[in-house]
Amino acid sequence: xxTSSEENYLxxxxxxxxxxxxxxxxxxxxxxxxxxxxSVTDMVKKLSEKELIIYKKYQGVSLTNxxxxxxxxxxxxxxxxxxxxxEKLNFSWDEVHDVxxxxxxxxxxxxxxxxxxxxxxxxxxxxxxPIPDKDGNLKAIEKxxxxxxxxxxxxxxxxxxxxxxDFLQFLDKKGITLGKLITVLEKExxxxxxxxxxxxxxxxxxxxxxxxxxxxKQ
Amino acid sequence: xxTSSEENYLxxxxxxxxxxxxxxxxxxxxxxxxxxxxSVTDMVKKLSEKELIIYKKYQGVSLTNxxxxxxxxxxxxxxxxxxxxxEKLNFSWDEVHDVxxxxxxxxxxxxxxxxxxxxxxxxxxxxxxPIPDKDGNLKAIEKxxxxxxxxxxxxxxxxxxxxxxDFLQFLDKKGITLGKLITVLEKExxxxxxxxxxxxxxxxxxxxxxxxxxxxKQ
DNA sequence: ACATTATTTTAGTCTTGTCTAAAATAATAT
DNA sequence: ATATTATTTTAGACAAGACTAAAATAATGT
Ligand SMILES: [Mn+2]
Ligand SMILES: [Mn+2]
Ligand SMILES: [Mn+2]
Ligand SMILES: [Mn+2]
Numbered sequence: 006x007x008t009s010s011e012e013n014y015l016x017x018x019x020x021x022x023x024x025x026x027x028x029x030x031x032x033x034x035x036x037x038x039x040x041x042x043x044s045v046t047d048m049v050k051k052l053s054e055k056e057l058i059i060y061k062k063y064q065g066v067s068l069t070n071x072x073x074x075x076x077x078x079x080x081x082x083x084x085x086x087x088x089x090x091x092e093k094l095n096f097s098w099d100e101v102h103d104v105x106x107x108x109x110x111x112x113x114x115x116x117x118x119x120x121x122x123x124x125x126x127x128x129x130x131x132x133x134x135p136i137p138d139k140d141g142n143l144k145a146i147e148k149x150x151x152x153x154x155x156x157x158x159x160x161x162x163x164x165x166x167x168x169x170x171d172f173l174q175f176l177d178k179k180g181i182t183l184g185k186l187i188t189v190l191e192k193e194x195x196x197x198x199x200x201x202x203x204x205x206x207x208x209x210x211x212x213x214x215x216x217x218x219x220x221x222k223q
Numbered sequence: 224x225x226t227s228s229e230e231n232y233l234x235x236x237x238x239x240x241x242x243x244x245x246x247x248x249x250x251x252x253x254x255x256x257x258x259x260x261x262s263v264t265d266m267v268k269k270l271s272e273k274e275l276i277i278y279k280k281y282q283g284v285s286l287t288n289x290x291x292x293x294x295x296x297x298x299x300x301x302x303x304x305x306x307x308x309x310e311k312l313n314f315s316w317d318e319v320h321d322v323x324x325x326x327x328x329x330x331x332x333x334x335x336x337x338x339x340x341x342x343x344x345x346x347x348x349x350x351x352x353p354i355p356d357k358d359g360n361l362k363a364i365e366k367x368x369x370x371x372x373x374x375x376x377x378x379x380x381x382x383x384x385x386x387x388x389d390f391l392q393f394l395d396k397k398g399i400t401l402g403k404l405i406t407v408l409e410k411e412x413x414x415x416x417x418x419x420x421x422x423x424x425x426x427x428x429x430x431x432x433x434x435x436x437x438x439x440k441q
Numbered sequence: 442a443c444a445t446t447a448t449t450t451t452a453g454t455c456t457t458g459t460c461t462a463a464a465a466t467a468a469t470a471t
Numbered sequence: 472a473t474a475t476t477a478t479t480t481t482a483g484a485c486a487a488g489a490c491t492a493a494a495a496t497a498a499t500g501t
Contacts, residue, residue, distance in 0.1 A: 010458065031479055044459055046480055063466065063479060094337035104331045111329075113322045119312035228488065249449055262489055264450055269487090281449060281496065
């Protein structure tokens with residue numbers, strides 16, 4: 006149906022337009038896809054021709070319903086494959102992304118339907134991100150940034166805001182994984198750092214870390 | 224490392240040079256890949272530049288050891304994915320090929336290593352074809368065409384020579400699947416057709432069929 | 442041996458997706 | 472209001488991988 010390149014542009018726009026009400030800028034897409042603005046302009050014209058996005062010169066772009074459907078399906082495939090890699094093939098959560106970037110472009114509706122079944126219809130990927138259903142709907146989980154907790158509050162770790170290898174490996178090193186209970190013992194006002202309890206360990210984490218960890222308050 | 228297109232050419236040459244001692248012809252490759260001879264000439268020059276094949280004008284081509292390694296690895300991936308689709312995702316043997324054609328190009332050594340483990344190190348794919356190991360070696364199974372059996376001989380069905388959807392679905396319809404015991408009850412000399420027993424059923428099959436079914440004699 | 446046919450290669454073109462450099466437009470600052 | 476800067480688009484080029492048509496070479500038949 007569509008080329009891998011087209012799919013990657015749709016996916017980028019899908020992620021970029023979340024939570025913003027104006028069009029996604031050419032430069033934003035270029036940065037996300039590590040390409041040049043001129044290349045983006047070219048592709049954006051093609052996607053517009055195919056009614057996947059709305060595009061007016063200098064105005065940025067937004068997905069049509071059709072485009073949204075295609076894009077969310079790529080995200081769905083990406084996240085299902087990530088679950089597969091972690092649950093069935095012993096990958097760790099910092100190893101799955103690059104492979105999923107390839108697998109998400111495999112074309113076979115039956116494959117994804119059966120994979121979904123095989124995995125037991127997961128709703129979230131290994132990073133806590135929701136998996137869209139066939140219609141693109143996603144089950145929003147109520148979550149807050151760890152940095153928003155105050156002293157003596159606690160919650161379960163349910164996701165990350167930054168999925169980079171570096172950050173995920175850092176969390177592993179500190180013993181922070183999804184499902185763990187975190188309690189805020191102290192909060193330093195001057196730098197926003199937290200002194201937390203996780204398992205039997207107490208540790209101090211910077212504001213940069215707590216701004217990238219999602220918690221389900223309890 | 225290599226593009227999907229390059230990998231497809233290498234795989235085609237790999238399959239075509241089995242059992243022949245002279246170079247694989249341009250036309251043979253073109254036919255297998257459903258492309259034009261001129262396109263093949265172009266690609267063959269590139270692969271030759273990269274030391275994947277030996278090519279001299281008008282002489283046909285053959286894989287170098289390096290090319291053979293790359294090609295057998297694609298075949299390995301193709302067949303492991305076919306096993307996965309049948310064993311884990313409820314695909315039937317006539318549905319797996321097209322998806323495997325895509326999956327074989329996914330680049331991740333860890334993925335294949337873990338898939339192999341997950342599947343229990345299978346040696347053959349759903350069509351009875353051997354799965355090359357990491358070094359390209361394949362475990363040859365002794366097998367004969369069903370058409371070579373004589374009256375009252377029998378054997379286990381271990382593979383197909385034709386993996387087309389049509390043929391595989393025909394076999395399903397007749398209840399012929401890998402692992403089944405087949406006994407030749409009668410052999411007609413004038414058309415080579417066989418009257419065989421499989422399970423409790425007796426049926427007649429044409430020479431065209433028996434020429435595409437591999438049997439392990441017993 | 443030579444004419445005919447089949448195969449392979451070359452030459453030139455096209456599409457996709459990228460790039461650089463330059464031009465056009467929009468946003469911002471004085 | 473105008474100058475400066477930032478963003479976006481256009482123009483032109485390139486590489487990969489395909490194609491058609493024509494030329495070159497090899498194979499075959501008489
Ligand atoms: Mn990912
Ligand atoms: Mn993810
Ligand atoms: Mn196959
Ligand atoms: Mn097979």
